[in-house]
Every structure is written in C-alpha cells, then in structure tokens.
Amino acid sequence: MTRVPNYVVAYEATERGNDTIELGVALARLTRSELRLCLVLPHHSSTVPARVGAVSSPDYQALLEAQSLEWLEQGLARVPADVVATTHLLYAESTTEGLLQAARTFDSDRIVVGASRRGLMNRFTIGSVANALLHSSPVPVALAPRGYQAPAQLTRITCAIGTRPGWRALLDSLLAFSEDLTVDLRFVTLVEVDAGRRHPTEESASQSHLAEVLEYFHSRSKAHGAISTEVASGHSVEAAVEALDWQPTEVAFVGSSRLAQPTTIFLGITAHRMLHALPVPLIVVPTGTDARKPH
Amino acid sequence: MTSQSPSSGTTPGTSTLTGGLSEKGLSAGSIGLLGATVIGISCIAPAYTLTASLGPTVAAVGTQMPGIFLVGFIPMLLVALGYRELNNAMPDAGTSFTWATRAFGPWLGWMGGWGLIVATVVVLSNLAGVAVDFFYLMLAQLFGNPGLADLTNNVIINVLTCLVFMVAAAYISYRGMETTKAVQYVLVAFQLIVLVWFSVAALTQVAEGTAFDAIALNADWFNPFLTPSFSAFAAGVSLSIFIFWGWDVTLTMNEETKNPKTTPGRAATLTVGIIFALYILVAVATLMFSGIGTGEFGLGNEEIQGNVFAALAGPVMGPFAILMSLAVLSSSAASLQSTFVGPARTMLSMGHYQAFPKRFASISPRYKSPAFATVMAGTVAWGFYAVMRVLSTDVLTDTILTLGMMICFYYGVTAFACVWYFRDSLRGPRAILLKLLAPLVGGVILLVIFATTLYDSMNPDYGSGSNIGGVGLVFILAMVLFIGGIVLMLVQRRVNPAFFQGKTLTKGSSTEHGHVK
Numbered sequence: 106m107t108r109v110p111n112y113v114v115a116y117e118a119t120e121r122g123n124d125t126i127e128l129g130v131a132l133a134r135l136t137r138s139e140l141r142l143c144l145v146l147p148h149h150s151s152t153v154p155a156r157v158g159a160v161s162s163p164d165y166q167a168l169l170e171a172q173s174l175e176w177l178e179q180g181l182a183r184v185p186a187d188v189v190a191t192t193h194l195l196y197a198e199s200t201t202e203g204l205l206q207a208a209r210t211f212d213s214d215r216i217v218v219g220a221s222r223r224g225l226m227n228r229f230t231i232g233s234v235a236n237a238l239l240h241s242s243p244v245p246v247a248l249a250p251r252g253y254q255a256p257a258q259l260t261r262i263t264c265a266i267g268t269r270p271g272w273r274a275l276l277d278s279l280l281a282f283s284e285d286l287t288v289d290l291r292f293v294t295l296v297e298v299d300a301g302r303r304h305p306t307e308e309s310a311s312q313s314h315l316a317e318v319l320e321y322f323h324s325r326s327k328a329h330g331a332i333s334t335e336v337a338s339g340h341s342v343e344a345a346v347e348a349l350d351w352q353p354t355e356v357a358f359v360g361s362s363r364l365a366q367p368t369t370i371f372l373g374i375t376a377h378r379m380l381h382a383l384p385v386p387l388i389v390v391p392t393g394t395d396a397r398k399p400h
Numbered sequence: 401m402t403s404q405s406p407s408s409g410t411t412p413g414t415s416t417l418t419g420g421l422s423e424k425g426l427s428a429g430s431i432g433l434l435g436a437t438v439i440g441i442s443c444i445a446p447a448y449t450l451t452a453s454l455g456p457t458v459a460a461v462g463t464q465m466p467g468i469f470l471v472g473f474i475p476m477l478l479v480a481l482g483y484r485e486l487n488n489a490m491p492d493a494g495t496s497f498t499w500a501t502r503a504f505g506p507w508l509g510w511m512g513g514w515g516l517i518v519a520t521v522v523v524l525s526n527l528a529g530v531a532v533d534f535f536y537l538m539l540a541q542l543f544g545n546p547g548l549a550d551l552t553n554n555v556i557i558n559v560l561t562c563l564v565f566m567v568a569a570a571y572i573s574y575r576g577m578e579t580t581k582a583v584q585y586v587l588v589a590f591q592l593i594v595l596v597w598f599s600v601a602a603l604t605q606v607a608e609g610t611a612f613d614a615i616a617l618n619a620d621w622f623n624p625f626l627t628p629s630f631s632a633f634a635a636g637v638s639l640s641i642f643i644f645w646g647w648d649v650t651l652t653m654n655e656e657t658k659n660p661k662t663t664p665g666r667a668a669t670l671t672v673g674i675i676f677a678l679y680i681l682v683a684v685a686t687l688m689f690s691g692i693g694t695g696e697f698g699l700g701n702e703e704i705q706g707n708v709f710a711a712l713a714g715p716v717m718g719p720f721a722i723l724m725s726l727a728v729l730s731s732s733a734a735s736l737q738s739t740f741v742g743p744a745r746t747m748l749s750m751g752h753y754q755a756f757p758k759r760f761a762s763i764s765p766r767y768k769s770p771a772f773a774t775v776m777a778g779t780v781a782w783g784f785y786a787v788m789r790v791l792s793t794d795v796l797t798d799t800i801l802t803l804g805m806m807i808c809f810y811y812g813v814t815a816f817a818c819v820w821y822f823r824d825s826l827r828g829p830r831a832i833l834l835k836l837l838a839p840l841v842g843g844v845i846l847l848v849i850f851a852t853t854l855y856d857s858m859n860p861d862y863g864s865g866s867n868i869g870g871v872g873l874v875f876i877l878a879m880v881l882f883i884g885g886i887v888l889m890l891v892q893r894r895v896n897p898a899f900f901q902g903k904t905l906t907k908g909s910s911t912e913h914g915h916v917k
Binding site: 117118119122146147162163164165168169172173176 | 487490495497498576741745748749752761763765766768770
C-alpha cells in the first residue's frame with residue numbers, strides 16, 4: 106500500500122479550528138497532500154467521582170458524538186474541492202495525545218494546529234495544545250496564525266537557521282519538503298544586537314554561515330524557485346523578525362532546540378520568541394527527523 | 401497500516417479512531433478492584449456526607465441512627481440493581497430522564513429528569529454551604545483567630561463566598577477538567593484517616609470521662625424498628641438514602657474494569673462494606689461523645705445540626721481539628737465540582753430532545769462540555785442557596801431534608817421505569833428478581849418514604865423549624881420545586897410541543913425497541 110502524504114489537522118468548531126483548516130489547505134496544495142481532519146473528544150469514563158455522573162452520562166455521550174460528527178461535517182465543508190480531506194473522530198486522554206496518536210496511525214507528515222489564542226496584531230501566542238505538541242511531537246508541527254486565510258498558492262518558504270549544530274537536520278527536512286516544488290526559498294539568520302551599536306563581526310559571521318548553508322542546500326536541492334539569503338538584526342529576536350519583510354503567501358521553517366530528544370520537537374527559546382513576532386505560519390521541525398519524503 | 405474502523409451509525413466517511421480504547425473511548429480494563437472502590441467512596445464523599453447528615457438524622461431518629469443507616473441502604477440497593485439492568489440493556493443511551501420517558505411517556509419522564517436536576521442542584525447548594533463554613537473555620541484554625549469562623553454567619557459574606565466557590569466549580573467543570581486518579585486516592589485516604597481519627601479521639605475521651613455528654617453504647621441503637629414513630633423512621637431512611645447516594649456508580653462501571661464480570665460487583669460490595677463500617681463507627685462515636693441533648697455540643701442542638709463536624713472537631717480532636725476542616729473542605733470542594741456533571745448533562749439531554757429550550761443542548765466546541773447547562777446549574781444552585789440562606793434559620797438542615805425527598809422521587813421514578821420497561825422480558829428467576837422484584841420493592845419503599853416525609857414536612861416544627869405561615873419550610877420548598885417543575889413543563893409544552901407529542905423520544909418497552917434518536 107503506497108503511503109498517501111497527509112497532514113493531521115487539529116480541528117475544533119471554532120475560529121481557531123478554521124485557521125488550522127486554512128493552513129492545512131495551503132500546505133496540502135503546495136505538497137499535494139491529503140488532510141485528515143481530526144476532532145478529539147475526551148474519552149469519557151465513569152471514573153469521575155460524581156454522584157449522578159454515571160446516571161446522566163450515556164445520553165450525553167451519544168449527543169456529544171453526534172454533535173462532533175456534525176462539527177466535522179462543517180469542517181469538511183470548509184475544505185475547497187481541490188484538496189482531499191477525510192474526517193476522524195478520536196477519543197483520547199487529552200487533545201494532544203489524540204493528535205499524536207492520529208499522526209502515528211495515519212503515518213502523517215505533519216500536524217497542523219491553531220497556535221494563536223489571543224495574539225495581538227495577528228501575531229502568535231501559543232495555546233496549550235500547540236504548546237504540548239511543540240514539546241512532544243515526532244513529526245513537524247505547523248502553527249496557524251489567528252485568522253489565517255489559505256492563499257491560492259504558497260510562493261515562498263523562509264527558513265530561520267542558526268549556527269548551532271543541528272542546522273543540517275533542518276535543511277534536510279526542508280530539502281525533503283521542497284523536493285519538486287515550485288517555491289522560492291529564503292534563508293535568514295537572526296542577529297540580536299544592542300541598540301545603537303553595530304556588530305560587524307557578528308553580521309559577517311552570519312553572512313559566511315549563510316554561504317555555507319547555501320552551498321549545502323544548493324548541492325542537494327531539487328526545488329524549482331529562487332533562493333535568497335538575508336541577515337536580520339534587531340535589539341531583540343522579535344525586532345529582528347519584524348525587520349524582515351513577510352508575504353501573505355509565505356510560511357516559515359524553524360528547527361527545534363538541541364534540548365529535544367533526537368526525534369521529537371522541543372521549541373527553543375529563540376524560536377519561541379520568534380513566534381511572538383511572526384505574522385506567517387510556522388513549521389517546527391524535529392532536529393533528528395527522518396526527513397520524510399513526500400512520496 | 402491505518403486501523404480505521406467505521407463506527408456504527410456514524411456519518412459515512414468519518415472514522416472513529418480509538419487506539420487502545422473501546423469504541424466509545426472508554427479505557428477498557430484499566431480499573432481494578434482498588435481503583436473502583438476508591439471511585440465509589442469518592443462519589444459518596446463520606447466526610448461531607450456525614451457532617452451534613454449526622455445532625456438531621458439524630459433529630460429524626462435519635463440514638464437509632466446506626467440502625468437507620470443500615471436499613472437505609474436497602475432501598476438504594478434494590479433500585480441500583482434495577483438500574484444496572486437498564487444500563488446493561490441500553491449502554492449507549494439512557495438516563496433517568498430517557499428511561500422514564502421511554503417507559504411512561506413524556507410527562508412522567510420530564511418530571512423524572514426534573515427530579516434529578518433539582519436534587520443535584522440542591523446538593524450543589526448544600527455542598528457549597530458546607531464548604532463555606534469549613535473554609536472560614538479553617539482560616540480561624542490556621543490563624544488562631546476564632547473570630548474568622550464567625551464570618552460564615554454574616555449572610556452577605558457567606559452568600560458571596562458561596563458564589564465564588566460556585567463559579568470556580570462551574571468553571572472547572574465547564575473546562576472539562578477532572579480530578580486525576582492520584583488526587584482521588586489521596587482525598588479518599590485522607591478522608592478515611594481523619595474520620596477514623598475523629599472517632600477514636602471521641603471514644604478515647606468517652607473512656608477518659610472528658611466527653612461532652614457521654615452516653616453508654618446500647619445494642620438497641622442498631623435496631624431500626626425501635627424508632628419512635630413511622631414518621632421518624634421515614635425521615636431517617638430518606639436521609640440514609642442521601643448518605644449512600646453515589647454508591648450506585650460502582651455498579652455501572654463495566655468496560656473500564658479489569659474484569660467486567662466480577663470487578664463492579666466486588667467493588668460495590670467492598671465500597672459499601674467500608675462505608676458501613678465507617679458510618680457506624682462515626683455515628684456511634686459521635687453519639688457516645690455528644691449525646692442527643694440540646695447542649696452546646698449535643699447532637700440535638702439545632703445550631704450545630706447542619707454541619708456537625710464544624711462544631712465537634714475542635715472539642716474532639718483538639719489541635720488536630722484543622723485536619724477535619726481540610727478533609728471536609730477538600731471532599732466537598734471536589735464533590736462540588738464533579739457534581740456539576742450530573743445536572744448539566746441531564747439538562748443537555750433534555751434540551752436535545754426538546755424537553756427543555758434548545759439552548760440547553762449547546763456544547764462548547766472548545767471544551768466539549770455542556771456550556772449553557774453548566775452555567776444554568778451553577779446560577780440556579782447559587783440562587784437557591786442565597787434565598788435559603790435568607791429564609792431559613794438552618795439552611796443546611798433544611799436543604800438536606802429537601803434533598804432526601806428529591807432523591808426518593810427520582811430514584812423511585814427510575815425504579816418504576818425499570819419495572820415497566822422490562823415488563824415483557826421477565827424470563828427466568830434472575831430476570832424476575834433483578835428486573836421486577838428488586839426495583840418494584842425498592843420503588844414502593846421510596847414512594848412510601850417520599851409520601852410520608854412530604855406529609856410530615858407540612859408540620860412547622862419539621863427540620864430547622866423554619867416556617868412560612870405555619871407551614872414547614874421544607875414542605876414549601878418541595879412544593880415550590882415540584883410545582884415550579886410542572887409550570888415549566890407546561891410552558892415548554894406550549895412553546896415547543898414536539899417532545900410532549902412523542903416526536904423526539906418514543907415510548908416503548910425492552911421488546912418493542914422504541915427508537916432513541
């Protein structure tokens with residue numbers, strides 16, 4: 106049985122759930138993947154020590170399930186005709202656990218979640234489910250900003266790359282992701298500088314690092330599109346991110362921290378701060394990922 | 401590679417993923433005998449239950465309390481056996497409300513659901529009331545300032561504190577958070593230890609002659625038939641049903657237990673064994689220490705009856721009294737939060753079948769919990785408490801007595817629903833025993849107890865002695881709740897007759913297989 110490239114979309118019948126569908130659609134269009142809309146229900150138990158919990162639960166569970174299926178239908182209706190999507194109702198201890206279980210079951214490439222809760226000015230703040238996934242997922246996690254709308258086509262991928270060991274793993278993941286895609290690629294490094302002072306050494310170090318990155322990438326890339334590099338500096342990570350131009354048809358890639366287990370994500374401090382300033386979707390890649398191929 | 405199993409009756413195209421779970425997402429085989437017993441005891445919340453019921457029970461039956469506790473379990477057992485049969489027959493659909501509707505049609509079904517909602521809303525207000533008392537008591541003990549404990553007597557402070565507790569509990573319930581297993585174990589162990597400690601300390605003081613009003617243990621205490629009158633007996637049994645309320649949960653745990661054939665039965669037996677031993681111990685120790693007089697710490701003192709441990713923990717346990725405060729506070733707070741589940745889900749179910757306005761059927765898409773129904777349950781429980789706090793001289797005693805009646809009512813309706821629903825499938829002695837005799841006898845006992853206590857509560861001296869125009873407050877309360885229910889039912893009938901015309905939920909029996917949508 107050939108593996109169908111697919112994304113787990115963490116769906117709930119809220120604005121945030123709609124954001125995840127939009128991002129799922131955008132990524133599915135880019136990589137010709139299918140979507141698995143997953144709605145996770147708490148698995149109900151009679152272990153709730155309520156005097157009358159058990160007496161009132163069976164009906165409730167049936168109704169909750171019916172309502173969830175209706176929600177999934179509504180979610181499915183939001184997926185445009187050019188993208189294939191299936192719906193799945195899951196029971197799990199927690200939403201995070203359910204999504205991880207679905208990703209394992211479907212052999213998924215990525216999990217798409219809504220990141221923002223009440224982010225200011227269209228920027229990220231991380232919800233609890235996204236946060237939990239960012240610390241435990243074995244597959245890349247894509248975070249949808251609040252109110253995200255899928256563009257007809259994603260045109261650029263920006264990869265934020267550091268000088269620390271592990272950047273090759275990120276590049277490998279990006280190589281796999283961008284294989285045969287027609288999309289521009291931009292590599293950026295973020296440099297934190299003190300206000301009012303120039304740091305020519307740091308910036309030139311970054312430039313030479315980017316050159317190394319470029320060489321590594323060029324020699325392996327099978328993507329079709331322009332490749333560019335950029336060094337962004339600011340008095341903080343957030344300011345550096347804001348100093349860059351961001352297009353609405355763009356997604357960002359970032360690797361996970363070295364603190365992570367070899368094959369799971371652990372969002373580092375820099376990446377975390379980036380998130381707060383980022384206006385586009387972010388895909389967080391596990392460091393030691395087995396660089397899934399889209400075939 | 402994918403284990404998609406199309407689940408029965410779901411929309412085509414949607415798979416239900418369950419992993420290691422059974423279809424409904426129950427974690428099959430995860431609960432052993434100990435776990436099930438802990439859940440059972442946790443549902444009963446003995447520390448809260450005892451502090452709320454010891455006083456009113458002594459007021460009703462005096463020293464016959466231990467005996468009444470023993471017989472009070474019988475109707476609960478009989479009804480629970482029938483209830484288990486219903487649960488086994490319709491594991492996916494069915495609650496007191498739907499069963500009663502299926503068996504007797506919409507009118508009685510509606511009142512059955514109403515009875516459950518009212519009972520749980522009343523217990524919510526009582527739980528919150530007890531929690532408020534113990535909260536200030538604990539503060540007083542913590543800071544060594546007895547003045548703080550008196551804050552609970554200030555109506556405004558009391559009602560506002562209750563509101564805070566209610567909002568917190570409703571919010572936690574709305575968020576769908578549940579007490580974890582570890583917390584449950586700790587809470588249950590702590591309650592048991594403190595209650596045994598209290599009993600041993602009380603008995604030690606009796607032996608040393610320092611008890612408040614020591615009376616000698618008498619074997620007659622265990623004979624319920626020495627209760628002075630049938631009215632007293634009925635009131636006692638009604639209260640006993642309250643103290644075992646929640647025990648039936650153990651019987652309904654099936655799939656989740658390690659051995660569904662034996663674990664629930666054994667856990668139910670073990671739970672009731674532990675609870676019996678505990679109740680008898682505490683009842684006897686408290687009687688021997690305090691006596692039934694109306695002195696400062698006497699169980700006959702109306703001032704302390706609604707919340708006995710709050711008054712007795714100090715004299716009995718001395719400096720360790722704060723442990724009792726912690727035990728009751730934690731047990732009532734945990735119970736307060738989990739008890740929201742019951743009325744909220746029943747209201748949601750009634751909303752879905754259009755027996756309640758449609759709004760009650762709304763489910764929070766984020767937390768997958770009954771949003772509107774939970775808010776309503778909290779609002780009504782608090783409103784009820786606030787009104788009672790103003791009207792009654794002893795709000796806790798009166799709510800517990802009202803509660804006993806309400807539980808009798810909805811358990812009774814459920815019991816008769818069982819008998820009627822299974823009327824066509826009584827084959828073999830086991831079926832006749834469990835589906836007919838047990839629920840029938842249980843239901844009749846409850847009906848008699850209900851009618852007797854309702855009649856007696858008209859007497860202005862009943863309960864705390866609060867009355868309006870010479871009629872007992874408990875009776876008025878019960879009437880307001882019932883008539884209020886009937887009025888709401890008629891209003892709903894007028895606004896949206898679908899449910900009452902049998903369009904959403906049809907009448908049937910076990911062999912007809914009426915359709916539950």
